[in-house]
Amino acid sequence: MSAMFKLVGKPAPRHDAWAKAKGDQLYSDDFTMPGMLYGKALRSKYPAAIIKSIDTSKAKALPGVHAVLTAKDVPMNVEISKFGQMKDVGGGFEGLYKVLADGKVRFKGEAIALVAAETEELAEEACRLIEVDYEVQPGVFDPEEALKPGAYIVSSDEGENESNLIMESHINKGDVEKAFAEADVIVENEYRVPPVDHAYLETEGGVAWVDDNGVITMRVGTQVLEHYRTIAKVMGLPQNKVRNMSVPMGGGFGGKEDITVETFLCLLANATKRPVKMVWSREESLEVHSKRHPEILRYKTAATKDGKITAQKVEIIMDGGGYKLLTGWVQMYSTVNAPGCYNIPNVKVDSYSALTNNTPSSANRGFGCCQANFASELQMDELAAKLGMSPLEIRLKNCLRNGDEICTGFIPQGHIALEEIAKKAWEGLEATGPKPDYVDGKKIGRGLAIGMMSYGRLTFMHDSSRVGLRIELDGSVTLRAGVPDLGGGQASVLCQIVAEELGIPMEKVHPYIMDTHLTPLCGTTTATRQLYMSGNAALVTVKVLKERIIKKAAEMLDAKPEEVQLINEKACLINNPLKSVPFVQVVGALSNDGVELFHEGQFNAPFTDVPNLHDMKGRIWPDFTYSAHAVEVAVDEETGKFEVRKVVLCYDVGKAINKNSCEGQLEGGCVYNQGYVTENMGWENGITKARSFAEYLIPTAVDAPEIETIMVESGGGLGPYGAKGVGEPADNSIAPAIVNAIYDAVGVRLKEMPVTPEKLLKAIQEKNK
Amino acid sequence: MTKHEIEITVNGRKRRLTVKPNDLLLNVIREDLVLTGTKYGCGIGECAACTVLMEGKPVLACMILAVAAHGKNITTIEGLADGDKLVPVQQAFIDHGAIQCGFCTPGMVLTSHALLNENPDPSEEEIRDYLRGNYCRCTGYTAIVKAVQSCAKKNQ
Ligand code: FES
Ligand code: FES
Numbered sequence: 001m002s003a004m005f006k007l008v009g010k011p012a013p014r015h016d017a018w019a020k021a022k023g024d025q026l027y028s029d030d031f032t033m034p035g036m037l038y039g040k041a042l043r044s045k046y047p048a049a050i051i052k053s054i055d056t057s058k059a060k061a062l063p064g065v066h067a068v069l070t071a072k073d074v075p076m077n078v079e080i081s082k083f084g085q086m087k088d089v090g091g092g093f094e095g096l097y098k099v100l101a102d103g104k105v106r107f108k109g110e111a112i113a114l115v116a117a118e119t120e121e122l123a124e125e126a127c128r129l130i131e132v133d134y135e136v137q138p139g140v141f142d143p144e145e146a147l148k149p150g151a152y153i154v155s156s157d158e159g160e161n162e163s164n165l166i167m168e169s170h171i172n173k174g175d176v177e178k179a180f181a182e183a184d185v186i187v188e189n190e191y192r193v194p195p196v197d198h199a200y201l202e203t204e205g206g207v208a209w210v211d212d213n214g215v216i217t218m219r220v221g222t223q224v225l226e227h228y229r230t231i232a233k234v235m236g237l238p239q240n241k242v243r244n245m246s247v248p249m250g251g252g253f254g255g256k257e258d259i260t261v262e263t264f265l266c267l268l269a270n271a272t273k274r275p276v277k278m279v280w281s282r283e284e285s286l287e288v289h290s291k292r293h294p295e296i297l298r299y300k301t302a303a304t305k306d307g308k309i310t311a312q313k314v315e316i317i318m319d320g321g322g323y324k325l326l327t328g329w330v331q332m333y334s335t336v337n338a339p340g341c342y343n344i345p346n347v348k349v350d351s352y353s354a355l356t357n358n359t360p361s362s363a364n365r366g367f368g369c370c371q372a373n374f375a376s377e378l379q380m381d382e383l384a385a386k387l388g389m390s391p392l393e394i395r396l397k398n399c400l401r402n403g404d405e406i407c408t409g410f411i412p413q414g415h416i417a418l419e420e421i422a423k424k425a426w427e428g429l430e431a432t433g434p435k436p437d438y439v440d441g442k443k444i445g446r447g448l449a450i451g452m453m454s455y456g457r458l459t460f461m462h463d464s465s466r467v468g469l470r471i472e473l474d475g476s477v478t479l480r481a482g483v484p485d486l487g488g489g490q491a492s493v494l495c496q497i498v499a500e501e502l503g504i505p506m507e508k509v510h511p512y513i514m515d516t517h518l519t520p521l522c523g524t525t526t527a528t529r530q531l532y533m534s535g536n537a538a539l540v541t542v543k544v545l546k547e548r549i550i551k552k553a554a555e556m557l558d559a560k561p562e563e564v565q566l567i568n569e570k571a572c573l574i575n576n577p578l579k580s581v582p583f584v585q586v587v588g589a590l591s592n593d594g595v596e597l598f599h600e601g602q603f604n605a606p607f608t609d610v611p612n613l614h615d616m617k618g619r620i621w622p623d624f625t626y627s628a629h630a631v632e633v634a635v636d637e638e639t640g641k642f643e644v645r646k647v648v649l650c651y652d653v654g655k656a657i658n659k660n661s662c663e664g665q666l667e668g669g670c671v672y673n674q675g676y677v678t679e680n681m682g683w684e685n686g687i688t689k690a691r692s693f694a695e696y697l698i699p700t701a702v703d704a705p706e707i708e709t710i711m712v713e714s715g716g717g718l719g720p721y722g723a724k725g726v727g728e729p730a731d732n733s734i735a736p737a738i739v740n741a742i743y744d745a746v747g748v749r750l751k752e753m754p755v756t757p758e759k760l761l762k763a764i765q766e767k768n769k
Numbered sequence: 770m771t772k773h774e775i776e777i778t779v780n781g782r783k784r785r786l787t788v789k790p791n792d793l794l795l796n797v798i799r800e801d802l803v804l805t806g807t808k809y810g811c812g813i814g815e816c817a818a819c820t821v822l823m824e825g826k827p828v829l830a831c832m833i834l835a836v837a838a839h840g841k842n843i844t845t846i847e848g849l850a851d852g853d854k855l856v857p858v859q860q861a862f863i864d865h866g867a868i869q870c871g872f873c874t875p876g877m878v879l880t881s882h883a884l885l886n887e888n889p890d891p892s893e894e895e896i897r898d899y900l901r902g903n904y905c906r907c908t909g910y911t912a913i914v915k916a917v918q919s920c921a922k923k924n925q
Contacts, residue, residue: 021859026805664909
C-alpha cells in the first residue's frame with residue numbers, strides 16, 4: 001500500500017519554508033498601517049487587591065493619547081468563553097473571560113486599563129499617569145489553602161465568589177481499598193510539578209483596524225480563530241462584524257490558545273477609529289500570559305510481588321491561578337491520565353482545582369497529561385526498584401495492550417504499541433553501548449518512561465473541521481482552510497494530502513489560510529487535532545473532486561472509473577499508464593460541462609455526552625498516541641548539576657505523512673519538556689521572579705541532547721492514512737525519564753520539579769550521610 | 770532630543786538615516802528600513818532572534834545603538850540570498866526540516882552562515898557551541914545542527 005504513495009510519507013519541505021528561510025514571512029508584529037497608534041495595557045501591581053477607583057483624567061489629557069479605556073468602557077466586560085468549540089458544553093467547562101479587571105484584581109499583571117497613543121513611549125507614559133486606588137488584599141497562593149473553609153476568595157464575580165473550587169472530578173473503578181489490603185507491596189508518594197512558560201520566541205501581538213464597511217479587522221496570530229465570536233460578544237457586535245486575518249505564529253504551545261491581544265486591540269481600534277498595534281514585551285509575556293498548571297499529585301500504588309499492579313489511588317490538586325480559563329478541560333486530562341498507561345483493575349482518582357492569586361493556568365503543550373505522566377512514571381520506577389525489577393520489565397508487565405480498557409472503561413480503537421515502543425526505546429539506548437559508571441568524573445545513569453496522550457479534542461465537545469478546495473483551470477489548486485499555523489506544518493500537510501490524492505506536485509496546491517471571513521473554519525490548533533481533524537476534512541473534500549475528475553477522465557479514456565488513476569499530473573489507466581489524458585485537460589472538460597470544480601467538506605469527530613464528573617465513564621477522547629523515552633544523564637555529584645547526554649525516543653505515529661514534520665515534532669517536544677525538569681518561574685506569593693530569559697532558562701543547543709528518533713508506523717491511527725497526532729504527545733514522557741535516569745545515576749529520586757542543582761546536591765548529600 | 774545623521778550599508782545598499790541617540794539598531798532595521806525579517810524576541814540580548822551580521826560577524830541588533838552602527842556594513846536575513854539563489858545553509862535548513870515556526874530562523878541562519886565562514890568544517894560540538902545563544906523553542910535543535918553539518922566542507 002505505502003509503495004503507492006507519491007508524496008505521503010516523504011520528508012517534504014513545507015510551502016512556507018522558503019519565505020521563512022529568507023526572512024520574508026510576516027508575523028503579527030510585522031504590519032504597519034497609515035495613522036497607526038500604539039496600544040498598551042496598564043497592569044495590576046498587586047496579585048490581590050480591590051480596585052476602589054481609577055482616575056484616567058491625566059492620561060486622557062496627555063497630547064497624543066487617543067483613548068484610555070477601563071472596564072466600564074467594555075460593552076460586555078465579562079463573558080463566558082467558549083474556547084472555539086461549536087457546542088455549548090456547560091457543566092462548568094466554559095471559563096469566565098474578563099477583559100479588564102474590575103472589582104477584585106485576581107493576579108499580578110492583570111490588565112486594568114488600555115491606552116492608545118501616537119507612539120509607544122507616549123502610551124507608556126499615559127499608563128503611568130493612570131491612578132488606581134487599590135485596597136491590597138491578603139490573597140491566597142496555594143491551591144490547598146485556597147480550598148480550605150474561610151480561605152480568601154479570589155473572585156468577586158457572581159457564580160465564583162462563594163468558594164475557590166473550580167471543579168472536582170472522580171473516577172472509581174473496582175475496589176482500591178480491598179486491593180491495598182491484599183497487596184504484597186505498596187508505594188506511596190507525593191509529587192509536585194511547577195508552572196511552565198511556553199517561551200515561544202514571538203511574544204503576543206498584532207494590529208487591528210476598522211475597515212471601510214465597519215468590520216473590526218485584525219491581524220493577530222492565534223491558535224483559536226474562533227475567538228472572533230467571543231470578541232464580537234464582548235464588543236456588542238454581530239459575529240460577522242469581527243474578522244481575524246490571522247498570521248502564522250512564532251510558536252504557540254498552548255500559550256496562544258486563550259485570547260491574548262485580540263480584544264484589547266479591537267476595543268482600541270473601535271474607540272479611536274484608527275489602526276492600533278500592540279505587542280507584549282518579553283517581561284509582560286512571562287508575567288501575564290497563562291502557564292502550565294502546577295499540581296500536587298498524591299499516589300498510592302498496590303502490586304503483587306511479581307510486579308502486577310492491582311490498584312492505583314490518586315489525589316490531584318491543581319492551581320488554576322486567577323482565572324478559570326481552560327482549567328476544567330486540563331483537569332479531564334490530568335484525571336483520566338492519572339493512573340498512567342497501564343491496565344489496572346482498581347482505580348480511584350479524585351481531582352480538585354482551585355482559583356488562587358497566581359498567574360492563571362491554562363493550556364500548555366501536554367495539557368494536564370504531562371503532570372500526571374511525570375508522577376505515574378516516577379511511581380512505576382520506585383515500584384520496580386522495590387521489587388528488584390528493571391524499568392522495562394515493570395512496564396511490559398503492566399502496560400496497556402490492544403483490547404484493554406482504560407480507567408473509564410473505554411477500549412481505545414486505535415493500535416496500542418506501548419510494548420513495542422518501550423522495548424525499542426530502551427534497547428535503542430542499550431545499543432549505544434554498555435552504560436559507563438563515570439564520564440569526565442560525572443556519574444552516568446539511564447532512565448525510561450512511557451506514556452499515552454490523546455489526539456483530538458474531548459469528544460463531548462463535538463468537534464468538527466472544514467476544508468475548501470477549488471481547482472483552477474490551469475490544473476493548480478487553491479486550498480482554503482482556517483487552520484492556525486503555529487509552526488508544526490499544519491497547513492502544509494493539507495496541501496500534501498490534496499496533492500497526493502490528485503496526483504499533482506505539492507507546489508501546485510496553494511494554501512490560503514486563517515481568515516475568518518474567507519476560510520472554512522478548521523477549529524483550533526490545539527489538542528493535537530489539526531492533522532487528525534483537518535487532515536481528514538481535506539481528504540473528505542478532495543475525494544469528492546477526485547471522483548468528478550476520474551469520472552470525466554474515464555469518459556475521455558473510454559474506460560470505467562475504477563480503471564483510472566491520477567498520477568504525475570495525468571489521468572491514466574491503472575493497467576496501461578500510457579493511455580492517459582493530462583489532468584488539466586480533464587479539468588477543462590469538466591468546466592466546459594458546467595461541473596463544479598470546488599467543494600467544501602466537513603469532518604466530524606466522534607460525539608459523546610458530557611461525562612458524569614462524579615464517576616467518569618466511557619469515551620473521553622477519540623484515540624491516543626503512545627510514547628517512550630530512554631535517557632542517559634550525567635550527574636556531577638559535587639555540584640548537583642546534571643546534563644542529558646542521549647535520548648532515544650520511540651513513538652507509534654500511525655503514519656508519518658511528512659517525515660520531517662513528524663520527526664521535528666518529536667524532537668522539539670522532547671527538548672521542550674526536557675525544560676520541564678529545570679525551568680523555573682520562581683513564583684512567590686503571586687509574584688513572578690523569572691522576568692526574562694536570563695532567569696527563565698530554556699534549553700539551548702548545548703543543553704539539548706543527542707536525540708535518536710524511532711518512528712513506528714502501525715497505520716493504526718484515526719487520522720488520514722492511519723496517522724496519529726504527535727504535537728503534544730511529543731513532550732509527554734521525557735521529563736520523568738530524565739528524573740528516573742538521575743535516580744539510576746545517584747540513587748535519589750526528586751519528586752518535585754524543577755530539579756535545581758541545589759535540591760539535587762542536598763538530596764545526594766543526605767543520602768550519602 | 771538631538772538627532773544624529775548616520776550612514777550604514779545594509780544588504781549592500783548605502784542608507785542615510787536620522788536617528789535618536791537611544792534608537793536601537795533593531796528598531797531602525799525593522800521600522801525605518803522595513804526589514805522585518807530581523808525579529809524581536811526579548812529586547813535585552815538573551816535570545817538572538819534579532820541577529821544581523823555586522824562586518825560579517827553575528828551581533829544582536831537589540832543590544833546595539835543605531836549610532837554605533839554608523840559606517841558599518843550590515844547584512845540582514847533579507848540580504849543573504851541573491852534573489853532566489855539561497856546560500857547553502859538556507860537551503861539546508863529547508864531540506865532538513867530545520868524550520869518550524871521560523872521565528873528563530875533568521876538569527877539561526879545568519880549565525881550558522883557566519884560560523885561556516887569562520888570555520889568551514891565545524892564539528893557537532895562546535896556547531897552547538899556557536900549556536901548556544903540562539904534560542905529555538907520548536908525544533909529541539911537536532912534538525913538545525915544536522916542542517917549546518919550538511920554544509921561542512923567534508924560533507925560536500
Ligand atoms: S531580541 Fe535581541 S537578543 Fe532577543
Ligand atoms: S523554529 Fe520556532 S523558535 Fe525555532
